[in-house]
Amino acid sequence: MSSRFTSRLLLAGLLCLLFISPSLAQAAKAVTDPTPQQALEILKAGNERFVAGKPLRGHQDAARVQQADASNQADHAFATLLSCSDSRVPVEIIFDTGIMDLFVVRVAGNVVKTDEAGSIEYGLAHVHTPILVVLGHTKCGAVSAVSSQAQGNNLVLERNIPPLLAPIFPAVRTAMHEHPEAKGAALLPFAIEQNVWQSVSDLFMMSPVTRELAAGNKVLVKAAMYDLATGKVNWLPQDKVTALLQAAEKDPKRVVKAMAPLK
Template identity: 35%
Template sequence: MTPAQQALARLREGNQRFVAEVRSQAPTSGRRIEVAAGQEPFAIILGCSDSRVPSEIVFDQGLGDLFVIRVAGNIVASSQVGSVEFAAARYATRLVVVMGHTQCGAILATLEALQQPTENQSRNLRSIVDRVRPSVETLLATDLKHDHDALVHHAVRANIRASANHLRHGSDLLEQLIQNDGLLVVGAEYSLETGVVDFFDGVPATA
């Protein structure tokens, strides 16, 4: 089992390699055979489905290293909670990262739906918007509504925080693992422009 802060350090180091374009080039054939017998992912990543944010590449990790859950807007519904519970309990993975990203399409869609409601939106798409809505709706009541770029930036981060808090407090199993077994849930934002991942929510001061 990899302790949470050690896992966080590995992710940071991997992201630094990715940004510097000095990613590791280890062959995968031997690793593929090794992980076929079982996996021990050192981190769980709940990230957005955006094609520009593949966690294994962003963190320069290989087969079997990350347990990745991807959904538009990195929202947290019961299936996402269950997936995190599964990996944390079965594989003793002690770090969970909720990773959103700049200019998230799901955030933009939610802001558009709130500012210019439409009746033609798909029920399934609306379910994603409804998950994002509570974390960004209050921002529209502030001066941020006059600054689109700032509004999107704050909305992305508010949504990440909301998803991370949902995992911390919306599951008895995860709460027990946090209290008793060193599970850490943090929020992070990936910059499409720079490639840097900023771990900004729930990170211990010593990490």
Template identity: 55%
Template sequence: MKKTLSCLVCIMFLLSAGCSVGKFFNCSKSSCPIMKKCLKKSDSDRSCPMMKKFAHKKAKPKPCPEKAIAMLKAGNARFISGKAMHPHTDHKSLLLAGSADQGNYAYATVITCSDSRVPVERIFDAGVMDIFVIRVAGNVCDVDEIGSIEYGLAHVRTPAMIVLGHTKCGAVTAVTHAFHGKSHKLERNIPPLIDNIEPAVKRAASKYSNLHGNNLIPHAIVENVWQSIEDLFMNSPVTRDLVKNGKVKVIGAIYNVATGKVDWMPETDVTQILKQVEKNPKRATNPYASSEKSDAHAH
């Protein structure tokens, strides 16, 4: 099976290199140096000429933040219209992923909920090495999530950062019901997770004091995205610097699980949150790991 795959890979290589079909089939595997070499290797071996071709393929320049967000918006438009192109999901993309640096390709970092109804690459019509994804219940930004985001922005060098909430979010729903006195027993590790959502629910309840229960949940979901962005800015000096220097754009969005549509939240509100955080004396100030107590995780 391995040799068969290698043979197919080499056929692709020879044809792409200009070898005619007739010439190829007149070339026996014992006499053709390329075939002889590749049949001895798996299709993941970099000594194979086909793999070398992919390994040395020059990556396209990263898009600017605005272009990266436009690519996500265009991908979602294709997804909801039934015209998805499913880019970078073929065998060629897998071969490239085995030899390339994702930092030369990924154009967005997305933190979203673990909910199975939110298939990130699908809804943005993206593929292998397109999006650096962080998933956690309630799309909260706590220590582990922020560390992952910093890796996506500073090391994978994605120019866009999306905090993606979604309708029917179970985590936000649970916190909202608990806020109105309808709580139930939770497994031991869930409370420290959802306590990041509580400020958002309280803010939604304050803004929409006439709403209760299920009627408040959609507003709490929106506030939870804003809360995650605030928590990110409060605890990640690197993210703040990248945004202020124009290298990264942070934006919030809500995915509708019933329609597939992503609704984008105002970028001006993100700018306002960043300005407020910059004035907050409790914000983290050291961009690099240290043991200083003054730079502990801020809430």
């Protein structure tokens, strides 16, 4: 019996109990094949439980560990997320999820270069998650460092950090251009949001399969901002994601080869 078929049998049983137990409802959603919109609603509901201080903490027990060992994650994980490495943004916790729920890429400043784009392609094209969330967060140290440097402060950073942070510079320059009144630390919130858009744009430019899945409505690409002060995930305007996808599709500099040979 295939694991997906087993999941469907489990789902049928769980659906009967949907209105009895919220934790079972959560489990049922996690084992079915949610649409992009349903996947978004699961994430929103999880963050609301987290903010309310009423997390279910599902999928975190020994049974789930055993299930994960015996499963194909593609039958269960329902979202791919790109977020910052910052310890204050523990992705599974803030969405009240557990083992085998999220395919997570974490990197300082939630930047997108080859490694991150390739990891996201795994999440979308192989784990088949119907949603991708690019998640920035308030008070991001990586964006703060670049913002400070771009405003004339000479920072000396360890050997590998400047190339890591390089993709953030265009975002900071855009924020400075759009908000000339914002000086010093006042620029940071604008730079942080612009950096999320930069990552979405960089991904669309680098990843033909991401463009294809997003344009075909197979994957919903969402941009969001995590507020350290409240624990809330604030969802950014969808029309901007759409505009960035359309811009990338027309840009001659976009990567057009779908596959590269393994070497």
